[in-house]
Amino acid sequence: MVKSGHLYGIGIGPGDPELMTLKALRLLRTVPVLAYPVSFGKSLARSIVAEYLPEGQIEIPMLFPFKIDESAQPYYDSAAEKLAEYLSAGQDVVVLCEGDPFFYGTFMYLYTRLSERFPTEVVPGVSSVMASASALGVPLTYRNDAFMVLSAILPAEELLPKLAVADAAVIIKLGKHFTKVYEVLKQLGLAERAKFIEKATMQNQRIVPLNEVDPTTVPYFSLIMIPSQWQP
Structure with a gap:
């Protein structure tokens, strides 16, 4: 055998x-x-x-x-x-x-x-979430922060309450869902705190201010990070 x-x-x-x-x-x-x-x-x-x-x-x-x-x-x-x-x-x-x-x-x-x-x-391998935090130069969480990972594919009515209670969050799988997510972040007052990165760690990695992102060019391999606000 x-x-x-x-x-x-x-x-x-x-x-x-x-x-x-x-x-x-x-x-x-x-x-x-x-x-x-x-x-x-x-x-x-x-x-x-x-x-x-x-x-x-x-x-x-x-x-x-x-x-x-x-x-x-x-x-x-x-x-x-x-x-x-x-x-x-x-x-x-x-x-x-x-x-x-x-x-x-x-x-x-x-x-x-x-x-x-x-x-x-x-x-196990390095996830895009962890790699993006390093590339953006922002610590994700401190102390007892509640951290959340969300898919941009979720409808706005599901993203809103989840993001409202997170101390820090990452929204993945942006692609064509960028505009929806951006509107949710603006409603919650999180847009200025949020960071955008696409193709993290690849040779064509791009970090762009959220208000300068062209929604028509956002790739699937991109994410928005909302880092912790905790201050030492």
Whole structure:
């Protein structure tokens, strides 16, 4: 009987390849099968680690179109079964995940499908939230602050009460939802305190004053940070 392979979900950080952990780098270089998400014909995850990839590694692009009007679940089903073929044959598989695998990461959906069938290990990574705080030069929280992470996809009537009670917050997945979020922040008197960053730690990172952001150009990989007001 063939011993099943191990599945590794590794966080590779938000864009700067030097933010990978040593453990993630070791697995990336030694595991024979590499899988990574592909959207719209490109893989951001693979591009982050490209310079570290060894020769001869089997590569499995996993198509996740992430269309608003289409469920991604069938694509996760298909990707999981493809990985299961290699794992069942005794081959270890490493899956790339931007940021941290268990913090809004694509690997979570593969983990729920495969972790009960195969030995699985998750290697944490630097999330865009933590990387953005450093890039912006603002401490997120102090002492007993209540910190909240919210998706910009939420309707305004849900964002309003949540932001009203947070001492510090981050709003992710901005994209086309920027204008809605900006209006909510103005209603709560938080707009002047808020910071905007896109593509944190990547070569094309941009930090722009909130009132100068062009809503038509805001990418998915952008966020608004509302740091703590605590003063020592």
